[in-house]
Structures are given as structure tokens and as C-alpha cells.
């Protein structure tokens with residue numbers, strides 16, 4: 001009789017790291033270039049223990065998800081860690097009143113356990129292959145600071161730098177103060193400099209005040225032949241009606257659903273004709289289990305699923321999905337530090353310099369997530385710790 005790994009406990013760390021020459025903008029809350037100031041950013045790390053000594057390890061940024069584990073940890077202790085489908089559905093129901101926060105990051109840790117148990121990388125368990133993943137440089141939001149991304153020319157210079165490094169695509173997170181003329185100028189300037197040589201995307205991250213602003217900027221994306229246009233205005237990216245209307249008025253493909261959590265709202269949004277490309281994130285959307293369900297739902301509709309943000313779990317998903325295009329290397333800046341902690345002991349790396357000349361990143365080949373975390377660093381920088389048994 002084979003024995004299965006039974007969950008015996010969960011450790012949740014909150015830890016901090018520094019992001020060089022960056023600071024929050026007091027007006028918008030976004031992170032902007034601030035020479036001489038190192039931002040103290042916070043991530044979480046997770047360790048799911050089993051009775052066989054195998055642990056599921058993961059670190060990431062949705063701190064609220066890590067805090068929410070307290071609401072359902074008692075449902076996990078004593079369960080077979082390999083029964084992800086049952087756990088996915090159980091936690092999904094338990095957290096139905098709380099936007100299903102927390103379930104994604106636990107699922108990722110359970111996949112790490114499964115990979116270690118079967119001595120295979122997660123993509124192998126998913127039937128994927130170790131393909132190289134073409135990456136896009138995904139910028140911080142615009143700065144007003146000298147030397148930062150403070151003008152259309154500065155964005156174009158950085159796009160050119162990324163092109164020379166090998167990036168096949170570049171995504172602008174523009175300014176957050178809604179100066180639409182400057183947004184449009186930015187699109188034109190970057191497209192004149194690198195258009196036709198790399199794919200271009202725009203993500204205002206729901207910054208524009210009005211639907212009309214979203215249409216005006218959408219027309220500029222059309223003229224510049226942008227690859228996609230993402231979450232333009234302050235509905236928060238969730239109005240099917242508004243995005244269906246927007247699709248009728250512009251030609252650039254829309255990429256929506258970053259701000260819906262889970263399979264069903266994504267599928268509803270796509271069936272509502274409200275997006276062209278669908279966003280998915282294992283941290284937000286029910287883990288690797290949830291994202292693979294979503295990828296297959298999109299495949300059934302003939303649509304592509306675009307994975308949000310960097311990290312090992314995202315790479316394993318991309319290596320196991322046909323209908324996906326680019327890996328998001330976010331957030332990057334020509335001078336300021338990358339928004340990610342130095343927590344990998346293995347040769348795994350994210351950041352502006354993490355791509356090879358071919359513009360791609362590899363998929364980890366070790367068991368589970370295939371990365372080794374630096375737990376000394378995490379413990380030394382701990383800002384909080386909770387354990388559930």
C-alpha cells in the first residue's frame with residue numbers, strides 16, 4: 001500500500017526586502033523612481049508540512065491571501081496533500097464570502113509537494129514540456145523624477161534598451177494621474193521608436209477617470225498597432241457591459257479579467273464578449289489547479305490565456321499551456337530596482353536581466369516548483385510569523 005503525504009502544519013512568514021531607488025508616490029500609492037531611497041516591500045513565504053517530511057514551499061506578494069489562510073487552515077490539517085481537486089473545491093466553498101482569497105497560494109504549495117513526492121517538475125505532472133518562454137519587459141508606472149520614466153522619450157529609450165537586450169515585447173504601465181494627452185503621446189513615441197521590432201502593450205491598471213478616456217487612448221493603440229490594451233479605466237476592470245462597448249469602438253485586442261478571481265467569473269466575462277485575451281494568475285485564481293482549468297476553458301473558446309506576473313509557478317503553468325503568449329517580467333525600470341526579493345538559492349532568477357539573448361526565460365527542471373528558497377534570508381527579514389497545526 002503506498003502511503004500519501006498528510007498535511008500536518010502550515011507556516012506563514014511575512015518578510016521584507018529592499019527595492020533600490022524606489023519609493024511610494026504619496027499621491028497615487030504607486031512605486032516610483034526615487035534615487036537614494038530604498039523601498040521596504042513586503043512579501044509572504046509559505047511552508048506546508050507533511051508527515052513524510054516533504055514540504056510545499058512558496059513565496060509571493062498577495063499578503064492578504066497569506067493572512068486569509070487562518071480562516072481555512074483547520075480544513076487542511078490531516079488531509080492528503082495530493083488531493084488538490086477536493087481541497088480546491090472545499091476551500092473555494094469555505095471562502096465564498098471572501099473572494100476566495102488564500103486558496104491559490106495553498107494550491108501552489110500542494111503542487112510543490114506533489115512534484116517532490118513524484119520526483120518530477122510540476123510541468124511534467126501537467127503533461128507540459130520544458131519550452132523556453134518569451135518574456136515582455138513590464139515597466140513600473142510613470143515617474144515625474146529626473147532620470148526616471150518621466151517622459152515619452154524616457155519610455156522609448158527604455159523600450160529600445162529592452163529590445164537590444166533581446167525582449168520581444170514591452171508593456172507600458174503609464175502615468176497614474178490620467179493626463180490622457182501624455183498617455184497618447186507616450187504610445188506614439190514608443191511605437192515610432194520600436195514599433196514593428198517588438199510587440200507593444202499598454203496597461204493603465206485602471207487609472208483613467210472615464211470611459212471616454214479609455215476610448216481615446218484605445219484609438220491611439222489602434223493607430224500604433226498595439227498587441228493588447230489592458231484594464232484601462234476606473235470601473236476596476238470588471239464591467240462586462242463597458243468592455244463589450246469598448247471592444248465595439250476600438251480594434252486593439254483587450255486583455256481583461258486580472259481583477260476577477262477564479263474560473264467562473266473569467267468564463268462569464270469571455271462569454272459576455274467583453275475581452276479578447278483572458279488574464280489568469282495562479283496566486284489569484286485558485287492556484288495552478290485553477291489556472292489550468294481556466295486555460296482549458298479558454299482553449300475551448302479558442303482564446304488565449306495570458307499569465308499575470310513572474311515567478312516559478314507561472315512558468316510551470318506556461319510550459320503546460322498551448323494557448324498562451326508571453327511571460328510578464330514585472331516590474332522593471334531602467335534605473336530603479338526590480339520589484340522582487342532575493343530569495344532563491346538555486347539559479348532561478350526574475351528581473352530585468354533574467355532573460356537570455358533569445359528574449360526567453362527557462363522553466364525550472366527540479367522536482368515540484370524546482371526552486372530552492374533561501375529560508376535564512378526569509379527568517380532574518382521576517383516581519384511576522386504564524387503557524388497552524
Ligand SMILES: [Mg+2]
Pocket residue numbers: 203205230231258
Ligand atoms: Mg495588469
